[in-house]
Amino acid sequence: MGIVKCHQSISLDGYSAGPDQSLENPLGVDGEGLHEWAFELDSWRREHGMDGGVTNASSAVVEETTANVGAGVMGRNMFGGGRGPWAAAPSWEGWWGANPPFHVPVFVLTHHGRAPLEMEGGTTFHFVTDGLVPAVARAREAAGDRDVVIHGGADTVRQTLRAGLLDEIWIHVAPRILGCGERLLDDVGGARFELIRAVDAPGVTHMKYRVLR
Amino acid sequence: MGIVKCHQSISLDGYSAGPDQSLENPLGVDGEGLHEWAFELDSWRREHGMDGGVTNASSAVVEETTANVGAGVMGRNMFGGGRGPWAAAPSWEGWWGANPPFHVPVFVLTHHGRAPLEMEGGTTFHFVTDGLVPAVARAREAAGDRDVVIHGGADTVRQTLRAGLLDEIWIHVAPRILGCGERLLDDVGGARFELIRAVDAPGVTHMKYRVLR
Structure with a gap:
């Protein structure tokens, strides 16, 4: 059976x-800069x-986070199309174009039901209206022996931590101060972490943790 | 001329x-756990x-932070003895015993003047009542060619960042969630950081940053 995992970029101030x-x-505002190391x-x-790009110490980290993934879970805000009923955004198919990654x-x-959305390249978006726990259960079932990725946003990651459903998390610390916004690790209940390892890479520090039960 | 540097342990949530x-x-509450990796x-x-202890990847980091230090600066709260006039704590000589480290x-x-306090082993506490900038200037003068360490607490580190007086900072990230308390990097003005390197060590991730002007 696979695990439930997550990888998130955060600023130095969290x-x-x-x-x-x-x-x-x-x-x-300034949020995209948190991901500059990856681009x-x-x-x-x-x-x-896309073609091109460099290989550095971050490459193996990205490959690890994307390997062996059988399904994903994300919040409505990350999928996008605004808030509220889909009638206001009936043709919204996510931020990622016809062939999402x-x-x-x-x-x-x-909170708003919608028929599954089959995209090119094997991505199908399923819209789950009965909450995080059933969504993770359905993702685990779809993933089979592979892993489930909690894509985000921060609120969805926090819900997963509070529900005790996350097994591992990679935190990518970008050398930036945002000063305000949404914090990844506020209000995560009694979540406890064990450091597995850290990776020193250009413009970012990667920290991998096991979430303890 | 030396630099002004700082090293602080923080929780995963900052x-x-x-x-x-x-x-x-x-x-x-739970704050001492942030330093467990060092003990x-x-x-x-x-x-x-004290005698004994282990050598691991953190050892070289600790040696670097304590090398070449000619003077230090700390807030009253870190020195201790409660708040307010010294009359209430006339014999308070800090947390560290007769021979501070x-x-x-x-x-x-x-805010409350007091005669310098000469301890064993070369430590003399000077009490500065005219603010951070003069305190750092006096420390730089005392340090000569060596470095000044901003010992803390968090508020003093933040003041130093806001005043543009800090050159380098080591942040030691402990795998703990505190959930509340005092955050190191809240309200640091427009401080900008450049990652120098990170060190993967048992139970802690060390990140060294240059503070940009």
């Missing part, structure tokens, strides 16, 4: 997104259908 | 001390006058 998230700026990587670019079933947490 | 700091519990090191134990002049920020 934010995984900046303030004022919007359709134009989904990661909030130049060949492994990240390949996963997102997931290539497996992705379960989207929402 | 706190450098837990809630309810007191004379009995100066690092606040077992031979270099830390030697510095604090500094062995250089240490400038204590306080």
Whole structure:
């Protein structure tokens, strides 16, 4: 059986997104800078259908986070299309174009039901209206022997921690101060972490933790 | 000329001390756990006058932070003895016993003047009542070609960052969640950081940053 895992970039002061998230700026003010270390990587670019890029100490980390993934879970805010009923955004198919970089079933947490959305390349978005625990259960079933990735956003990661459903997390610390926004590890109940290892890479520090029960 | 440097342990959620700091519990509830990685090191134990301990990847980090130090600066809360005039704690000589582990002049920020306190082993506490900038200037002068360490607490580190006086900082991330307390990197103005390197060690991740002007 696979595990439930997660990888999130945060600022030095703990934010995984900046303030004022919007359709134009989904990661909030300055939030995209948290991911700058990834954009130049060949492994990240390949996963997102682009050529070129460099190989460095981050490459193996990205490959590990994306290996052996059988399904994903994400919050409605990360899937996008605004809040509220889909009638307001009936044709919204996510931020990632016709061929999203997931290539497996992705379960989207929402209060508003919608038929599954089959994309190119193996990604199908399923819209789950009965909460996180059933969404993770469905993702585990779809993943079979492979892992489930909790894609985010921060609120979904926190819910997963509070529910005791997360097994491992990679935290990528970017050398930036956001000063405000949404913090990844606020209000995570009694979650306890054990450091597995850290990786020193250009412009980012990767820390891998086991979540203890 | 030396630099102004700092090393601070923080929790995964960014706190450098837990809630309810007191004379009995100066690092606040659960705050001492942030330093657990250091207590077992031979270099830390030697510095604090104890034998034994282990050598691991943290040892070189501790040696670097304590090397070439000519003077220190700390806040009144870190020096201790409660708040307010010294009349209430006339014999308070810090937490560290007769022979504190500094062995250089240490400038204590306080609103309440007091004669310098000469301890064994080369540590002299000077009490500075005109603020952080003069305290750092006096420490730089005392340090000569060597470095000034900003010992803490978090508020003093933040003041130093806001004043643009810090050159380098080691952040030691302990795999703990405190959930509340005092955050090291809240309200640090426009401080910008450049990652120098990270060190993977047992039970802690060390990250060294240059502070950009």
